[in-house]
Amino acid sequence: MNAEIIAVGSELLLGQIANTNAQFISKGLADIGVNVFYHSVAGDNQNRLSSVIQTAMSRSDLIIFTGGLGPTKDDLTKETIAKLFQKELVHDEAALQYITNYFVQTNREMTPNNKKQALIIEGSTVLPNDNGMAPGMAFTHRNITCILLPGPPSEMRPMFNNYVIPYLYSKMDVQTKFHSRVLRFFGIGESVLETKLQDLIEKQSNPTIAPLASEHEVTIRLTAAHPSETEAKRLLDEVEQEVLSRTGSYFYGYDDETLENQTFDLLRNNQLTIASAESLTGGLFSKIITDFPGSSSVYQGGAVVYSNALKQSMLKVPHTLITDHGVVSSQCAEWMAEEIRSQTEADIGISFTGVAGPEAQEDKPTGTVFIGISIHDQTHSFSLKLAGTRKAIRERTVKHGFRYLNQLVKEGQ
Amino acid sequence: MNAEIIAVGSELLLGQIANTNAQFISKGLADIGVNVFYHSVAGDNQNRLSSVIQTAMSRSDLIIFTGGLGPTKDDLTKETIAKLFQKELVHDEAALQYITNYFVQTNREMTPNNKKQALIIEGSTVLPNDNGMAPGMAFTHRNITCILLPGPPSEMRPMFNNYVIPYLYSKMDVQTKFHSRVLRFFGIGESVLETKLQDLIEKQSNPTIAPLASEHEVTIRLTAAHPSETEAKRLLDEVEQEVLSRTGSYFYGYDDETLENQTFDLLRNNQLTIASAESLTGGLFSKIITDFPGSSSVYQGGAVVYSNALKQSMLKVPHTLITDHGVVSSQCAEWMAEEIRSQTEADIGISFTGVAGPEAQEDKPTGTVFIGISIHDQTHSFSLKLAGTRKAIRERTVKHGFRYLNQLVKEGQ
Numbered sequence: 001m002n003a004e005i006i007a008v009g010s011e012l013l014l015g016q017i018a019n020t021n022a023q024f025i026s027k028g029l030a031d032i033g034v035n036v037f038y039h040s041v042a043g044d045n046q047n048r049l050s051s052v053i054q055t056a057m058s059r060s061d062l063i064i065f066t067g068g069l070g071p072t073k074d075d076l077t078k079e080t081i082a083k084l085f086q087k088e089l090v091h092d093e094a095a096l097q098y099i100t101n102y103f104v105q106t107n108r109e110m111t112p113n114n115k116k117q118a119l120i121i122e123g124s125t126v127l128p129n130d131n132g133m134a135p136g137m138a139f140t141h142r143n144i145t146c147i148l149l150p151g152p153p154s155e156m157r158p159m160f161n162n163y164v165i166p167y168l169y170s171k172m173d174v175q176t177k178f179h180s181r182v183l184r185f186f187g188i189g190e191s192v193l194e195t196k197l198q199d200l201i202e203k204q205s206n207p208t209i210a211p212l213a214s215e216h217e218v219t220i221r222l223t224a225a226h227p228s229e230t231e232a233k234r235l236l237d238e239v240e241q242e243v244l245s246r247t248g249s250y251f252y253g254y255d256d257e258t259l260e261n262q263t264f265d266l267l268r269n270n271q272l273t274i275a276s277a278e279s280l281t282g283g284l285f286s287k288i289i290t291d292f293p294g295s296s297s298v299y300q301g302g303a304v305v306y307s308n309a310l311k312q313s314m315l316k317v318p319h320t321l322i323t324d325h326g327v328v329s330s331q332c333a334e335w336m337a338e339e340i341r342s343q344t345e346a347d348i349g350i351s352f353t354g355v356a357g358p359e360a361q362e363d364k365p366t367g368t369v370f371i372g373i374s375i376h377d378q379t380h381s382f383s384l385k386l387a388g389t390r391k392a393i394r395e396r397t398v399k400h401g402f403r404y405l406n407q408l409v410k411e412g413q
Numbered sequence: 414m415n416a417e418i419i420a421v422g423s424e425l426l427l428g429q430i431a432n433t434n435a436q437f438i439s440k441g442l443a444d445i446g447v448n449v450f451y452h453s454v455a456g457d458n459q460n461r462l463s464s465v466i467q468t469a470m471s472r473s474d475l476i477i478f479t480g481g482l483g484p485t486k487d488d489l490t491k492e493t494i495a496k497l498f499q500k501e502l503v504h505d506e507a508a509l510q511y512i513t514n515y516f517v518q519t520n521r522e523m524t525p526n527n528k529k530q531a532l533i534i535e536g537s538t539v540l541p542n543d544n545g546m547a548p549g550m551a552f553t554h555r556n557i558t559c560i561l562l563p564g565p566p567s568e569m570r571p572m573f574n575n576y577v578i579p580y581l582y583s584k585m586d587v588q589t590k591f592h593s594r595v596l597r598f599f600g601i602g603e604s605v606l607e608t609k610l611q612d613l614i615e616k617q618s619n620p621t622i623a624p625l626a627s628e629h630e631v632t633i634r635l636t637a638a639h640p641s642e643t644e645a646k647r648l649l650d651e652v653e654q655e656v657l658s659r660t661g662s663y664f665y666g667y668d669d670e671t672l673e674n675q676t677f678d679l680l681r682n683n684q685l686t687i688a689s690a691e692s693l694t695g696g697l698f699s700k701i702i703t704d705f706p707g708s709s710s711v712y713q714g715g716a717v718v719y720s721n722a723l724k725q726s727m728l729k730v731p732h733t734l735i736t737d738h739g740v741v742s743s744q745c746a747e748w749m750a751e752e753i754r755s756q757t758e759a760d761i762g763i764s765f766t767g768v769a770g771p772e773a774q775e776d777k778p779t780g781t782v783f784i785g786i787s788i789h790d791q792t793h794s795f796s797l798k799l800a801g802t803r804k805a806i807r808e809r810t811v812k813h814g815f816r817y818l819n820q821l822v823k824e825g826q
Contacts, residue, residue, distance in 0.1 A: 283699030286717045304714045
């Protein structure tokens with residue numbers, strides 16, 4: 001199946017938004033082994049949209065549309081497709097009922113143009129919209145399958161995952177089912193990881209092995225093609241084992257897991273509380289841990305001691321420690337972690353001190369970082385030399401903090 | 414001039430990255446009045462890329478390409494374009510010299526395939542790459558202008574701003590020059606703003622008025638078309654004055670200014686120091702203010718008092734205040750702001766307390782927020798009722814904090 005994705009909307013051509021829908025759908029299609037050969041974007045103009053669709057009809061056998069299903073005159077995706085495929089638009093009773101109910105529930109008046117959203121192309125399968133009003137639809141005509149999805153990502157994404165993927169599986173040869181697994185790594189660069197796996201990557205066929213760098217992490221996507229899920233799982237297990245035997249110390253989780261939520265869950269499940277003392281990260285650790293709903297059962301609070309004066313007044317860092325070792329030191333990191341733990345009576349104290357840049361501090365270069373963790377009546381410190389911008393150094397510092405925390409909590413279990 | 418943007422790269426079709434280059438270029442072209450009618454993406458495949466380019470040649474008079482200018486065999490943008498326009502590729506001496514120097518400077522060996530990056534399409538204008546090796550190029554052939562840009566945004570963006578825009582201006586009729594100005598608003602929704610300006614928006618012609626919602630803010634882009642910059646400025650001033658007479662209390666700045674950097678600069682220029690006490694925002698304020706290089710001259714530090722116990726131990730919030738008013742109260746916000754200011758000896762103390770959700774607290778619903786600011790020997794508190802997710806409530810709370818801070822510092826000047 002060769003696919004093409006057509007996004008409809010003048011806001012894309014004006015640069016008001018990026019076409020993240022095409023990225024999302026492409027990734028989803030790659031996961032199930034469908035080749036995407038083209039993305040196209042057209043505005044809310046019937047002639048130009050028609051010509052884009054005609055080109056797609058001449059070269060692709062799966063065309064996925066996003067956008068232009070709304071109630072206003074500008075929204076003309078299904079009208080244009082219906083015309084080109086010589087099909088009628090018909091009212092879908094279930095969709096109409098759903099839209100009517102929505103207006104009753106939200107106590108708003110339904111204007112006549114909203115009925116337009118319940119129109120579907122005759123003979124198509126309706127894809128329910130669990131997060132909005134405009135339903136999606138799918139049909140196959142003369143060996144071309146068209147799938148129409150709403151534009152807002154909050155509506156499109158769940159519809160794609162819950163209804164489009166099963167629809168496509170039903171159209172595909174069962175022999176070609178694909179099974180994916182993502183392995184997540186932190187603390188190793190993409191090129192080093194690739195070098196360690198070079199021979200595996202070169203001889204890969206089934207499963208395929210695709211490394212990808214993203215947000216200070218590296219992931220490896222393993223994809224196995226097999227009619228039997230059990231056998232596909234066995235193939236994935238086998239190559240995973242080989243990959244982890246070479247790079248396992250940097251591995252932390254699967255699929256959509258993050259280092260942050262894995263660590264947060266670990267703390268919560270172990271009923272451990274934590275407090276933080278941050279210098280160079282300036283509150284980034286506490287910001288991230290309080291992003292999680294329910295964080296108050298884990299996170300107590302902490303001190304952001306950006307100035308040296310505050311390190312002394314809020315965290316009682318001794319003057320002699322600063323003159324002997326400086327605030328950018330393992331000694332200071334350990335003191336900060338112990339002191340915040342004792343002040344807050346939390347089970348764990350974590351601290352971050354270092355040079356985020358752009359300027360050096362205490363003659364220590366940008367990227368010099370110390371992390372302290374006080375846990376189980378022991379205090380550990382970790383020293384890092386990080387490269388990159390001020391932003392990258394701060395972000396990576398906190399990620400390293402989560403990683404060490406993760407390790408120490410697991411070791412104490 | 415009718416433009417089309419073609420991105421080349423299989424990583425886009427695999428969904429590994431989003432086509433943010435097309436968004437950036439579209440915005441830049443909209444600013445100078447060039448219509449973009451299509452975006453297309455093709456992979457690193459000569460046949461399919463050729464067919465996409467041929468379609469573009471049949472319908473657009475400006476085609477901007479991104480990607481595929483690198484040294485490897487996969488990179489075939491200029492080769493494919495040269496073939497279709499029946500042009501030769503020739504070595505550009507300046508580009509070759511630049512690439513050779515780059516390898517000498519970084520003490521690396523230059524492999525022969527790197528010379529490929531110095532090949533340009535004969536007769537084209539070379540667009541220097543100030544942030545990488547592959548130069549861009551531009552040429553016009555039979556009324557079609559082609560512009561080739563590198564794929565990495567860090568190379569493409571400065572090349573577009575510094576070399577493509579002037580090149581396009583040189584091609585355009587001087588009568589049609591466009592001048593833009595963005596007005597930035599916070600604290601008002603897009604639909605309310607639009608309603609207040611409805612008649613202006615409806616009768617708009619020159620300047621045009623385009624509202625856009627983004628990241629808890631609303632912007633209005635004013636665009637005037639006039640050969641004289643002075644006259645264009647006068648037209649923009651006139652409509653700006655009318656817009657601000659209706660919505661001025663929500664206006665805070667122009668173009669790329671943000672509420673955060675404007676406030677930071679204001680504090681720094683007034684040599685004011687600040688400390689923070691955060692509950693529901695959990696360090697987000699301190700994280701944002703320490704994002705700025707040089708923040709240590711302004712930001713002292715602060716307390717993240719997520720648990721009520723810490724509010725009492727670190728910030729000495731009296732037990733009676735909590736039993737009488739709760740921690741989600743203006744009284745608690747004011748206490749926290751005063752206490753952190755006095756503990757840190759900063760000029761200003763700012764505090765955030767409230768309910769980020771998902772659960773209510775002290776019988777106060779999600780979105781109940783109090784901000785305290787202690788400044789110039791006075792303490793103010795502000796009460797907000799915010800809607801949205803936990804994330805949105807936390808982000809908007811901090812934005813409101815910056816807004817009130819901004820107002821109070823300006824009033825004290």
